[in-house]
Amino acid sequence: VQLVESGGGTVQAGGSLRLSCTASASAYVAYVYAMAWFRQAPGKEREAVAAISNDAGAAYADFVQGRFTISKDSERNTLYLQMNNLTPEDTAMYYCAAKYSRPAGTRDPLNRFLYDLWGQGTQVTVS
Numbered sequence: 001v002q003l004v005e006s007g008g009g010t011v012q013a014g015g016s017l018r019l020s021c022t023a024s025a026s027a028y029v030a031y032v033y034a035m036a037w038f039r040q041a042p043g044k045e046r047e048a049v050a051a052i053s054n055d056a057g058a059a060y061a062d063f064v065q066g067r068f069t070i071s072k073d074s075e076r077n078t079l080y081l082q083m084n085n086l087t088p089e090d091t092a093m094y095y096c097a098a099k100y101s102r103p104a105g106t107r108d109p110l111n112r113f114l115y116d117l118w119g120q121g122t123q124v125t126v127s
Contacts, residue, residue: 001025001117002119003022003024004022004024005019005021005095006019006020007019008094008122008123009123009124010126011086012126013126015086015126017086018080019037019094020080021035021078021079021080023078026077029077029079031100033103034054034099035051035096035097035098036051036114037051037094038112039090039093039094039095039124040093041091046112047061048110048111050064050068050069051109052072053107055102056107059110067084068081079096081094086124089126092123094123094124097117098118
């Protein structure tokens with residue numbers, strides 16, 4: 001299974017972008033345990049942005065502050081991240097991640113160690 005991100009680009013501060021993450025295996029998104037968006041800026045650690053899981057529903061990092069919305073469309077086999085009111089601090093490579101089966105260990109959907117499948121990333125630049 002592969003995850004393919006799209007939708008990144010360059011936008012001015014205050015603008016919006018919608019990121020998409022499509023799974024290569026049919027019906028994957030419909031049955032996956034958890035999916036999430038992470039981001040990594042140059043010289044910084046990879047950090048969680050938003051996640052959606054069967055146990056916790058939608059979860060967001062504190063810095064999101066109501067600006068982003070995570071959702072998934074099982075018919076399109078796609079995870080989305082709608083980002084509004086973007087700031088230069090949101091500039092980063094954005095990665096999609098997935099955990100298909102319910103884990104025995106940590107189930108914190110914002111913990112990057114939960115996920116074992118990652119996409120290649122899509123760049124978001126806010127000027």
